[in-house]
Amino acid sequence: MIPLLEANGISVRIGEKWASRDLNLTIEKGERWGILGINGSGKTSLLLSLCGLREIASGEIRVHGKSISAMEKREIARVIGMLFQDTEDPFPSTVMETALMGLHPRTGPWHRESAAEEEIARSALHAVGLSGMEMRLADTLSGGERRRLSLATLLVQDPELFLLDEPTNHLDIAQQIRILDLLGKSGKSLVMVLHDPNLAERYCDKVLMIFENGITLAGESEEMLNESNLSSLYHHPIACLESPGGRFFYPAIDPNQNKVRAPSNLEEK
Amino acid sequence: MTSKKLLPTLLLLALASLILSLSAGSVSIAWEKVLYGSGLDYEVFMQLRLPRALNAFTTGALLAMSGGLMQVMLRNPLADPYVLGISGGAAVSALLAMLLGFVSPQFASFLGAMLSMLLVFGISGVAKHTRLLLTGIVVASGWGALIALILSVSPDAQLRGMLFWLMGNLDDSGSPYPGLFALFFGLLFVLPLSRDLNVLGRGDRFAMSLGVSVKTLQWKIYFICALLTSVAVMTAGSVGFVGLIVPHGLRKMGGRDHRILLPGSALLGGTLLLLADTLARTIAAPQALPVGAIMALIGVPIFLYLLARP
Numbered sequence: 001m002i003p004l005l006e007a008n009g010i011s012v013r014i015g016e017k018w019a020s021r022d023l024n025l026t027i028e029k030g031e032r033w034g035i036l037g038i039n040g041s042g043k044t045s046l047l048l049s050l051c052g053l054r055e056i057a058s059g060e061i062r063v064h065g066k067s068i069s070a071m072e073k074r075e076i077a078r079v080i081g082m083l084f085q086d087t088e089d090p091f092p093s094t095v096m097e098t099a100l101m102g103l104h105p106r107t108g109p110w111h112r113e114s115a116a117e118e119e120i121a122r123s124a125l126h127a128v129g130l131s132g133m134e135m136r137l138a139d140t141l142s143g144g145e146r147r148r149l150s151l152a153t154l155l156v157q158d159p160e161l162f163l164l165d166e167p168t169n170h171l172d173i174a175q176q177i178r179i180l181d182l183l184g185k186s187g188k189s190l191v192m193v194l195h196d197p198n199l200a201e202r203y204c205d206k207v208l209m210i211f212e213n214g215i216t217l218a219g220e221s222e223e224m225l226n227e228s229n230l231s232s233l234y235h236h237p238i239a240c241l242e243s244p245g246g247r248f249f250y251p252a253i254d255p256n257q258n259k260v261r262a263p264s265n266l267e268e269k
Numbered sequence: 270m271t272s273k274k275l276l277p278t279l280l281l282l283a284l285a286s287l288i289l290s291l292s293a294g295s296v297s298i299a300w301e302k303v304l305y306g307s308g309l310d311y312e313v314f315m316q317l318r319l320p321r322a323l324n325a326f327t328t329g330a331l332l333a334m335s336g337g338l339m340q341v342m343l344r345n346p347l348a349d350p351y352v353l354g355i356s357g358g359a360a361v362s363a364l365l366a367m368l369l370g371f372v373s374p375q376f377a378s379f380l381g382a383m384l385s386m387l388l389v390f391g392i393s394g395v396a397k398h399t400r401l402l403l404t405g406i407v408v409a410s411g412w413g414a415l416i417a418l419i420l421s422v423s424p425d426a427q428l429r430g431m432l433f434w435l436m437g438n439l440d441d442s443g444s445p446y447p448g449l450f451a452l453f454f455g456l457l458f459v460l461p462l463s464r465d466l467n468v469l470g471r472g473d474r475f476a477m478s479l480g481v482s483v484k485t486l487q488w489k490i491y492f493i494c495a496l497l498t499s500v501a502v503m504t505a506g507s508v509g510f511v512g513l514i515v516p517h518g519l520r521k522m523g524g525r526d527h528r529i530l531l532p533g534s535a536l537l538g539g540t541l542l543l544l545a546d547t548l549a550r551t552i553a554a555p556q557a558l559p560v561g562a563i564m565a566l567i568g569v570p571i572f573l574y575l576l577a578r579p
Contacts, residue, residue, distance in 0.1 A: 053477050074480030081478065088472040090344045093525050097467075104468050105480040109461035157479065 002065040004029050004161055004189050005050065005080070010059030011214065012042060012049045018214025019045040022059070025208065025218060027161065032184060033191040034200035034221065037210035038234060043193040044085065046210065047163050050191065051080040077105035081159035083150055085166055092139035098149055099125055102156025124155035127182055129175070143170035151179060164192040168199065197238070197249045201225050209233050225249065272523045279536035283326070286540045290322040290547040295554035320445045324504050325546035325560065326539035327448030328439070329511050331501040333538020334455060335494045336512025337519075337530055341466050342490045343398045349512035350382075350498040353405030356509065357412025358385020359502040364419045364431050374434065375443060375503045382499040385412070390491055437508035437561025439546055451500040456532060458493055462486065463527035508561040510568040511538045514575075521575045541567065 005027040012019040019042020027033060035043050048054035050061060052068045061068040063079055081102075093101075099121040100113050125131055128148035133141070138149060147170045154162060162183065168176040176199070183190055184203045194200050200207055200221060207224040209217045211233060217224065230238035230249060237252035291314070292298075298318075302310040336349040350356065362381025363374040385408065393404040416435070423431060433440070465486050469476045473483045501508070515538040516530060524533045545564040550557050 048474075051478065053474055072480075073477065073482055077478060077480035082474075084472075084474060084478070087475050088344055088470075090346065091341065091470050091520055091525060093467070093470075097525065098471075101468050101471070101479065104464065107464070109464055111464065 003027060004031075004064065006062040006065075007050065008060045008062065010049065010061060011057040012045050012054070013057045014042050014045050017042065019043070019049075019210065020216050021214035023214075023216050023218075027189055027191065029160070029189055030187055031189050031206060032204045033189075034204035034207045035191065035193045035210065036195075036197060036200060036207060036230075036233060041210040041212070042214070043210055044165050047082070047165055047191065047193060051082050051163055052076050053082070074105045077157070077159070079159055080161045080163060081154045081157045083154050083162065083164045083167055085169060087150060089138055089146075092137045094134065095125065095130060095136050095138060095141070095149055096121060096134040098138050099152045099156050102153040102158070105157065121152070121156050124152040125149075127155060128152045128179065144172060144175060147171055148175070148179065151183075159188075161189040161191070162186075164190060166193050166195065168194070168196070197225055197230055201247055201249070272526060272529050275519070275522060275524050275529055275533055276536070279533055279540070283536045283540045283543075286543045286547070287322060287326065290325070290543050291318050293547050293551050294318060295551070321439055321442060321546070321550075322543060323445035324442040324448055325439055325543045327445065327452045328442075328501045328505040328508060328539075329515075329542025329545075330452050330535035330539035331448065331455065331497040332508060332511040332542075333515035333534035334452075334459065334531055335497045335501070336538075337516035337527070337534045338459065338466075338490045338494050339512070340516055341470050341527065342487060342494075343402055344470065344472070345398065345402060346517055347513070348402060349509075350494060350501075351507075351509045351512060352409065353386070353402070354389055354407075354409035354412055355382050355385050355405075355495075355498050356502060356507045357409045357416070358382055358388070359499070360435055360507050361412050361415045361419065363434055363506065364416060364423070367427055367431055367434070368419060368423055375441075378506070379499045379503040382502045383495055386491070386495040386498070433559050434506040435561075436559030437506050437564065438557075439505050439549075439560050440557055442504050447500050448504050451497055452535060455493060455497050456535060458489075459531050460528070462489065463531060466490075466527040466531075505542075505560065508542065508564055510561075510565045511542055514568050514572045515541065518571065518575045521578060 003026045007023055007025040009022045009024060011021045035046065037043050045054055049056050052061065063071060063076065068076060096118070100117065103113065103117055122134065125134065128151050130145065130148055130152060133145070138146060141149060151167065164183070167179060167183070171179060180199060180203045192204065204221045206219065207221045209224065209229060211217065217229065225247070227238055227240050238249050239252045241248040241250065296313060298310040298313055302308050303314045305311065332350065339348040339350060339353065340346055359378040359382040363378040366372050366374045366377035389401065389405045389408050393401040420428065420431060465476070465481045468479050468481055469483065469486065477483050515534050519530055519533045519537060524530045542560065542564060545567055546560045549560045549563040552558065
């Protein structure tokens with residue numbers, strides 16, 4: 001069976017550094033991947049390369065067996081959707097107008113949105129908890145609400161593979177779980193850049209770790225997520241707590257400094 | 270106002286302003302004689318008022334459309350053809366043509382506008398927005414210095430004509446056909462791009478992720494802006510402000526979607542310049558005032574009002 005996406009020996013360069021070197025990756029339908037790595041390791045660059053938005057130094061990316069470089073941009077957008085860390089909004093649209101932009105890859109230049117399509121957008125907004133905000137301008141939303149609006153746009157786009165660059169940014173703890181539950185149960189293939197290994201443990205079947213200078217390690221999340229790998233990845237001792245609810249990873253704290261205290265002048269106030 | 274009512278309202282406004290402009294002037298004309306198809310009134314209408322009104326309308330429409338396109342391409346509400354140094358290039362060419370007399374100022378200004386855009390976009394590239402805006406501002410300053418030099422060495426007899434050109438003038442605007450063709454084909458060219466432009470407003474990468482060929486789209490915008498602005502400058506000289514305020518005002522009125530914003534800009538930009546020209550021709554009649562100055566006088570309070578609205 002032809003996989004949804006294959007990266008065959010891809011190398012992604014960021015200036016003098018490498019985000020990946022000779023990386024082989026196969027993403028099957030319905031698989032959920034997490035990408036972990038320190039700041040600046042090239043997680044976003046790799047994600048952009050996987051959907052053809054960034055050039056790769058070598059190797060090949062195939063989507064449904066077809067080279068991504070031979071595909072039309074709209075054709076790619078019907079298969080792969082991307083959630084960016086940030087979007088620009090100098091001329092804000094309403095929440096509804098923004099969500100409807102997700103229809104773009106499937107519609108022509110003279111298309112007018114139908115009532116059925118507006119209903120799809122309404123459902124997506126409802127799923128991310130933005131019901132009742134359809135007519136608000138996007139720049140009046142909070143950071144977390146804007147993040148959920150971007151997700152709603154992606155849900156309207158309805159691609160087979162979601163590339164999610166830090167999907168939990170700006171979201172409170174409850175919203176993080178709500179959104180990742182929604183995505184995890186969608187049956188779509190997911191590749192998520194995450195900073196919390198616990199979310200990767202809970203929501204990802206497989207994990208790709210990006211170490212320095214493009215060295216990568218990929219595998220089943222159960223095997224990949226352990227104290228040794230995570231400590232090497234983050235250059236900080238990571239401990240694991242086994243609990244009835246599952247494993248919980250946390251950064252080990254120097255025993256001589258149990259609690260980071262507020263400066264004394266603040267305490268006095 | 271809902272976006273659905275916006276275009277019909279603007280169309281009605283445009284028609285009303287056209288009727289007003291055709292009726293007003295230093296000489297009153299009898300409509301029945303115009304309809305009869307001969308005589309002095311008919312000649313005044315056909316040779317003077319109608320071409321001038323159409324030129325005013327198309328100039329405003331072309332500049333406002335260009336402004337809307339530039340703003341979304343650069344994702345900056347300050348962008349307009351004039352901020353990017355295009356009018357400066359046109360002005361230098363037109364003034365040189367007036368001074369040296371080797372080619373008509375209209376044709377020279379067309380070439381100057383095209384050359385200035387090529388210069389700005391050639392130096393900065395279409396994809397680098399901040400660099401493009403800064404390059405435009407710097408190039409505009411350079412043109413400003415050259416204009417000052419040309420004016421300082423020009424004979425007194427030519428200075429008045431030059432100053433009027435710099436302030437925007439429809440007295441010698443010529444045939445309305447170049448403007449009408451540019452407006453018709455411009456709309457035909459940009460309307461199919463409207464949905465791509467809506468997406469482009471949220472960033473190049475966002476647009477690319479939704480299947481837009483951003484580089485191709487940017488070159489298309491550049492090409493059409495160069496053409497529309499050049500025709501506008503050729504027709505009426507240097508008229509600022511329309512390209513800046515009209516798209517901004519329309520967004521405030523609910524016309525955020527480029528399927529409404531672009532034709533809406535054409536209608537509102539045309540209406541505003543038509544009204545400005547009607548005032549310019551009538552308030553100090555028989556003397557005609559520079560339309561660019563009147564446009565700015567009308568535009569400033571409107572723009573400030575729109576900015577103050579929540």
